[in-house]
Amino acid sequence: MARRLDAALELLDRQLIGNGGTLAGKVDDLELTDPGGNLEPPRVTAILTGPAVLAGRLHTPVGRWLARVAARLLAPGQDQLSRVPFDQVEAVGASIRLRVAAGQLDAGAGEARVGRLVGRIPGAGDAA
Amino acid sequence: MRKLLEIALGVLTAIGGFVDIGDLVASTETGARFGLGLAWVLVVGVLGIILYAEMAGRVASVSGRAVFDLVRERLGAGVGLLNLAASFFITLLTLAAEIGGVALSLQLATSVNYLLFVPIVGFLVWLVCWRVRFEVMDNAVGLLGLALVVVAVAVWRAHPDWGAMWHSATHPVVPGTESHTAYWYFAIALLGSAMTPYEVFFFSSGAVEQRWTRSDLVVNRLNVYIGFPLGGLLALALMVAAALVLEPRGIDPSHLSQAALPTSLVLGKLGLALALLGFFACTSGAALETALSCGYSVAQYLGWPWGKFLKPVQAPRFQLVVLASITLGAGLLLTTLDPVKLTEYAIVLSAAALPLTYLPLLIVANDPAYLGDKVNSRLSNAIASAYLAVLVVASVATIPLMIVSKAGGG
Numbered sequence: 097m098a099r100r101l102d103a104a105l106e107l108l109d110r111q112l113i114g115n116g117g118t119l120a121g122k123v124d125d126l127e128l129t130d131p132g133g134n135l136e137p138p139r140v141t142a143i144l145t146g147p148a149v150l151a152g153r154l155h156t157p158v159g160r161w162l163a164r165v166a167a168r169l170l171a172p173g174q175d176q177l178s179r180v181p182f183d184q185v186e187a188v189g190a191s192i193r194l195r196v197a198a199g200q201l202d203a204g205a206g207e208a209r210v211g212r213l214v215g216r217i218p219g220a221g222d223a224a
Numbered sequence: 225m226r227k228l229l230e231i232a233l234g235v236l237t238a239i240g241g242f243v244d245i246g247d248l249v250a251s252t253e254t255g256a257r258f259g260l261g262l263a264w265v266l267v268v269g270v271l272g273i274i275l276y277a278e279m280a281g282r283v284a285s286v287s288g289r290a291v292f293d294l295v296r297e298r299l300g301a302g303v304g305l306l307n308l309a310a311s312f313f314i315t316l317l318t319l320a321a322e323i324g325g326v327a328l329s330l331q332l333a334t335s336v337n338y339l340l341f342v343p344i345v346g347f348l349v350w351l352v353c354w355r356v357r358f359e360v361m362d363n364a365v366g367l368l369g370l371a372l373v374v375v376a377v378a379v380w381r382a383h384p385d386w387g388a389m390w391h392s393a394t395h396p397v398v399p400g401t402e403s404h405t406a407y408w409y410f411a412i413a414l415l416g417s418a419m420t421p422y423e424v425f426f427f428s429s430g431a432v433e434q435r436w437t438r439s440d441l442v443v444n445r446l447n448v449y450i451g452f453p454l455g456g457l458l459a460l461a462l463m464v465a466a467a468l469v470l471e472p473r474g475i476d477p478s479h480l481s482q483a484a485l486p487t488s489l490v491l492g493k494l495g496l497a498l499a500l501l502g503f504f505a506c507t508s509g510a511a512l513e514t515a516l517s518c519g520y521s522v523a524q525y526l527g528w529p530w531g532k533f534l535k536p537v538q539a540p541r542f543q544l545v546v547l548a549s550i551t552l553g554a555g556l557l558l559t560t561l562d563p564v565k566l567t568e569y570a571i572v573l574s575a576a577a578l579p580l581t582y583l584p585l586l587i588v589a590n591d592p593a594y595l596g597d598k599v600n601s602r603l604s605n606a607i608a609s610a611y612l613a614v615l616v617v618a619s620v621a622t623i624p625l626m627i628v629s630k631a632g633g634g
Contacts, residue, residue, distance in 0.1 A: 109297050111527050122527035159305050214540035
């Protein structure tokens with residue numbers, strides 16, 4: 097199962113797709129675990145996603161501020177952090193396909209909250 | 225037969241949808257001040273947008289991914305975010321300018337102050353983004369925009385001296401009344417009006433909205449290779465009309481009505497009516513495109529569901545960004561900021577931001593992981609790289625020129 101990847105190139109900033117085909121955010125950061133062996137490379141144990149995670153990864157103050165504003169305005173979840181264990185990843189390609197649905201991610205809670213707001217506008221539930 | 229109809233419709237809407245408030249203002253102003261001395265820039269700009277729009281359409285058709293989706297992947301989170309912030313700001317300014325253009329067209333038709341129309345236009349733009357199917361929206365405004373052909377008819381009916389016009393277009397000189405810095409400032413403005421970044425965001429996102437696949441590559445090429453040059457001819461007609469009518473009279477256009485003046489002088493009331501219809505249609509179309517582009521770019525950067533093919537509740541954050549952008553754009557106009565001035569700044573800043581959009585697009589268009597065998601040919605890479613060099617120079621020169629020429633006023 098273990099596979100060598102250039103994590104920065106093949107995983108970071110890629111599109112996440114939930115098992116229903118819904119877009120589920122980007123790979124904003126990765127959780128790495130040191131397997132303990134001397135020469136063993138670290139393992140990617142989880143994908144982290146959500147504007148709050150993104151804010152933590154940016155180096156410039158302006159970038160962090162922008163991402164935090166985005167997190168507060170557009171993804172108001174409890175901790176705005178979604179951790180997807182790597183065994184829930186179905187395929188790694190141009191996009192990352194997950195075994196879980198987009199709505200199950202914590203960051204999806206933000207979408208649901210905005211959805212309730214937007215859903216009050218007439219016609220929100222109908223196809224255009 | 226259906227395919228043929230689809231292609232014809234695509235080409236016609238590409239022509240009618242080419243011109244927006246940026247072209248109306250830039251072509252008229254440069255024609256009135258520099259005659260045909262800047263016509264060559266329009267040719268350069270139209271060729272540039274053809275080159276890169278084709279790439280954007282091809283990437284979207286083959287990989288199913290729109291431009292801003294790939295900006296994040298290629299440039300990373302930090303640079304991508306900077307790019308998003310700059311592109312979003314410029315697209316928002318352009319959106320405000322387009323709403324202003326629609327409101328000014330309505331003012332010209334009704335003599336009611338444009339500020340009264342701004343909230344109404346804003347609401348209608350949102351309503352179309354919210355409820356109208358993508359194809360219906362795209363085709364309706366594109367076909368109505370064809371009314372602008374009346375400007376080309378006016379030029380032809382004015383019986384200009386074609387030989388002299390060709391000579392002044394091919395031997396550009398800076399008129400004695402104008403400074404060199406103003407000349408180059410307007411050259412950049414004209415380049416920005418032809419190659420505005422939102423056009424690429426919208427074109428590639430639109431290809432995804434319409435579910436283009438490899439089998440639509442021919443449609444993509446024909447749209448771009450036939451529709452865009454003919455649309456560019458309409459922008460050129462606006463410039464020629466201004467050069468024929470406004471320049472000799474020393475009129476320096478500061479209002480949209482002067483863009484319609486040559487047509488109404490040559491063709492009378494009916495000509496004026498058609499020109500106004502054309503202005504209304506092309507600015508409405510561009511208002512919709514820029515409003516959606518604001519939503520597309522943010523949603524694609526953050527990986528959210530987006531698009532008009534989804535029900536609004538399925539892409540609520542995308543819809544929220546579109547709504548907020550329209551509100552901000554209309555609000556900006558209600559501060560009584562002059563829409564024509566706003567347009568000038570929007571196109572000049574667009575020119576400064578062009579490499580941000582075009583560099584990642586060029587990189588992806590060469591990546592077989594996305595495009596397989598449909599990557600750029602050597603020839604298109606050579607031309608695209610030359611363009612990128614020009615765009616970088618223009619981008620660096622923009623702000624200094626803006627200061628030295630006092631935004632073209634000096």
